[in-house]
Amino acid sequence: MKKFLLLFLLLISALFISCSHKTTQVTNDVVIPSIQPILRKDFNTALYQTQIDIKERHFSGLFYFKNMPDTSTRIVFLSEMGMGFFEFEYKNREFKVISCQDFFDKKIILKTLQNDLRLLIDLPKDSIVSPFILAHSMDGNLTYELVGKSESYLYTINKENAIVFIQEKRKKIQVLEYEGNTPKQIQIEHTKFPLKLEFNLVNVK
Amino acid sequence: MRNLVVFLLLICAGFANAQSKYVPVTNMKDLEAKLNANAAKTNTIMCDFVQEKHLSYLQDTIISKGKFWFQKENQLRWEYMQPYKYIIVITNGKFIIKDNNKKSEFDIQSNKAFKEVNNMIVSSVRGTLMKDAKFQIAAFQNANSYLIKLTPKDKTMKAVLKQVELYFNISDQTIYKVKMIENQDDYTIINFKNRKINEKIPPAVFIVN
Numbered sequence: 104m105k106k107f108l109l110l111f112l113l114l115i116s117a118l119f120i121s122c123s124h125k126t127t128q129v130t131n132d133v134v135i136p137s138i139q140p141i142l143r144k145d146f147n148t149a150l151y152q153t154q155i156d157i158k159e160r161h162f163s164g165l166f167y168f169k170n171m172p173d174t175s176t177r178i179v180f181l182s183e184m185g186m187g188f189f190e191f192e193y194k195n196r197e198f199k200v201i202s203c204q205d206f207f208d209k210k211i212i213l214k215t216l217q218n219d220l221r222l223l224i225d226l227p228k229d230s231i232v233s234p235f236i237l238a239h240s241m242d243g244n245l246t247y248e249l250v251g252k253s254e255s256y257l258y259t260i261n262k263e264n265a266i267v268f269i270q271e272k273r274k275k276i277q278v279l280e281y282e283g284n285t286p287k288q289i290q291i292e293h294t295k296f297p298l299k300l301e302f303n304l305v306n307v308k
Numbered sequence: 309m310r311n312l313v314v315f316l317l318l319i320c321a322g323f324a325n326a327q328s329k330y331v332p333v334t335n336m337k338d339l340e341a342k343l344n345a346n347a348a349k350t351n352t353i354m355c356d357f358v359q360e361k362h363l364s365y366l367q368d369t370i371i372s373k374g375k376f377w378f379q380k381e382n383q384l385r386w387e388y389m390q391p392y393k394y395i396i397v398i399t400n401g402k403f404i405i406k407d408n409n410k411k412s413e414f415d416i417q418s419n420k421a422f423k424e425v426n427n428m429i430v431s432s433v434r435g436t437l438m439k440d441a442k443f444q445i446a447a448f449q450n451a452n453s454y455l456i457k458l459t460p461k462d463k464t465m466k467a468v469l470k471q472v473e474l475y476f477n478i479s480d481q482t483i484y485k486v487k488m489i490e491n492q493d494d495y496t497i498i499n500f501k502n503r504k505i506n507e508k509i510p511p512a513v514f515i516v517n
Contacts, residue, residue, distance in 0.1 A: 148368060152392045154407060163394070163407035169366050177366055183394040183407070184386075185361040185370075185488065185496030186468060201365075202492050205467065303408065305391050 138232060138247070138258060141223045141266050141278055141286055144170055149285065151302040153180070157212065158297050164188060166302060168224070176224050177201075191217065196228055215298060219291050222269060222276055227251040244268075282307075330448035330455050339447055339454060340439075346481035347436050353378040355503040359388075364493045376500070382426065383514050398426055399514040406516050424465075443472075453478055467491075 142149065151166040167179040175194035181187045189208075190201040198217040200208075207213065221227070230251040238246040243262040248255055259268035265284065269276040273295045280287040282304060289302040333339050354377050361370040374388040388394040395406040403414040403426060416426050431440055442465065443458040454476040460466045468490065475485035482503060489495040 150370065150391075152394075152408065154410065161410075161412060163405070163410075165370065165392070167363070167366075167368075167370065169368065179363065179366070181361065181370075183372070183388055183392070185359060187490055187492070187494060190492075 137264075138226060138249070138260060138266070139264070140225050141269075141276070141289065142168060143284055144174075145284060146170065147308050149307040150305040151289075152183075152305050153303070154299075154301045155180075156297075156299045160206065162188065165305070178220060178224075191220070193220070193224060196221075196225065211296075215293070215296055219274070219276075219298075219300065222256075222271075223289065227254065227256055230256065328450055330450050333447040333449050333454070336447055339449075342481050343476070344436070349506075351380045351506050352509050353503065353505060354507060354509060355500045358499045358501065360497045360499075362495050362497070364495075377509050377513050379509050379514070385513050395516060397514055397516050404516045411516060449478065451478075453484075454481075 146168075147170060149168045151168075153164055153166045155162040155164075162180075162182075164180055164182045167177075167181065169177045169179075171177060173194070175192055177190065177192055179187060179190045187202060187204070188206075189203040192199045192201055198221075200213065203213070207216070227249055228251060230249040233248040233250055235248065236245050237248055237257065238244075238259070240246075240259075244259050244267060246257055246259045246268075249258055254271060257268075257270040258266055259270075261267050263281070265278070265281055265286075267278050274291060274293045277290045277292075278286045278288070279290065285304060285307045286302075287304045289300075291298075291300040293299070355375070357374055357376050359372045359374070361372075363369070372388050372392065373390045374386070376387070377383075377385040382398060383400075384396070384398040386396040393406075393408065395404075397404040397406075398416070401416050403416050405412045405414075416423050427440070440458075442462045443460055446457045446459075448455040448457070456474045456476070458472040458474070460469055460471075470489045470491050470493075473485075473487040473489070474483055475487075476483050482505070484500050484503075486498045487495055488498075
C-alpha cells in the first residue's frame with residue numbers, strides 16, 4: 104500500500120512539474136507539423152508593395168516573386184515607376200544575381216538581403232526541427248527551434264500551420280496577417296544591421 | 309476570284325503596315341519648332357495613365373493605373389491608384405513622395421539625382437526633351453505619330469536606362485506614350501489617356517497630406 108501511495112505521489116509530482124514548464128518533450132502522441140516557408144510554392148506570382156530602410160536610405164517599390172517551371176524562384180525589386188533595383192534567381196538553395204543597381208551591389212547588402220529572402224521562400228539551409236515545442240501560447244501558436252549549421256531559429260506557427268514569427272540572433276520576421284495561405288503583411292527587422300523591410304501584398308496569382 | 313480576294317487582302321495588310329512603319333524625320337528643325345510651339349501654349353495637363361512594366365524573361369506584365377497633373381512651370385503630381393497607392397509631387401522646389409502612409413520630402417536643388425529626375429519628367433511631359441544635351445536624339449514619323457528615341461549619353465543614366473521613346477500625335481503634337489527600355493530588355497510603357505489641356509488645376513492637387 105505504502106509502495107503504491109509513494110508511486111502515486113511520485114507520478115502526481117511528475118505531472119505537476121511537467122505542467123509548470125513551457126517545454127514539452129514530444130511523445131509518440133504528438134506530431135511535429137511539417138513547417139512550410141512563409142511564401143509557399145502554391146502560387147505563380149506574388150506582388151508586394153515594399154519599403155526598405157537601409158542605413159540612411161529609404162527605398163520603396165514592388166517585390167515580385169515568381170515560381171518558375173524548373174522549381175527555381177525569381178525575385179525582382181523594382182520602383183513603382185518600373186525601374187529595376189535588382190533581380191535574383193533562387194535555385195537549388197543558392198542565390199544568383201541576375202541584375203543589380205549600384206547601391207545594392209555590395210557584398211554585405213546582397214548577402215543580408217538574400218538571407219532575409221531565403222527565410223521568406225525557404226527554410227534555413229541544412230536545418231532540422233528540434234523535437235521540442237518551446238512554447239505553446241493561449242491562442243494555439245507553437246514555437247519550435249530549427250537548428251542550422253551555425254545558426255538556430257525560433258519558428259512560431261499558428262493553428263493553421265502558418266509561420267507568424269521567426270526569431271534569429273540578428274533579426275526577427277513577423278507575418279502580421281494572412282490571406283488564405285498567402286502572407287498579407289510581413290515585417291523584417293534587423294537588430295545589428297540598419298535594415299528594415301515591410302512587405303504589403305498587392306496581388307497573388 | 310479567290311486569288312483576287314487573297315491578293316486584295318495582302319495589299320490591304322501591306323498598306324496598313326506601311327501606315328504604321330516609322331521613317332526618319334527629314335526636317336528636324338521643323339519638328340522641334342512644332343513641339344516647342346505646342347509646349348509654349350500648354351499651361352496645364354491633366355490625364356489618366358496606364359503603366360505596363362514588361363518583365364521580358366519572366367514573360368509577365370505588371371499593370372498599374374493612375375492620374376497625372378502638370379502645371380507650368382514645373383508643378384507635377386503623379387499618382388498611382390491601382391493596384392497600389394503611390395504619389396510623387398514636385399512643387400516649390402520640393403520632391404515629395406508618399407508611399408503607403410510614409411511621406412518623404414527632398415529639396416530638388418540639393419539633391420543631384422532628384423534634380424535630374426525632375427528635369428527629365430518635366431521635359432518628357434512638355435515634349436522639350438529634344439533640347440536635352442544628355443541624350444542622343446533620333447526622330448521618326450508615320451502617318452499618325454512622331455517617335456523620338458533618346459539614348460542616354462550620361463554614364464549614370466546609361467547604367468539604368470538603355471533608351472527612352474516618346475510618341476507624339478502628329479495632329480496636335482501632344483505626347484500619348486512613353487516607353488523606357490532598361491539594359492536587360494525589360495521595359496515600361498506609359499499610355500496617357502483622357503487628356504485635358506489648359507484646364508484649371510486646384511492648388512490642393514499639389515499638396516500632400
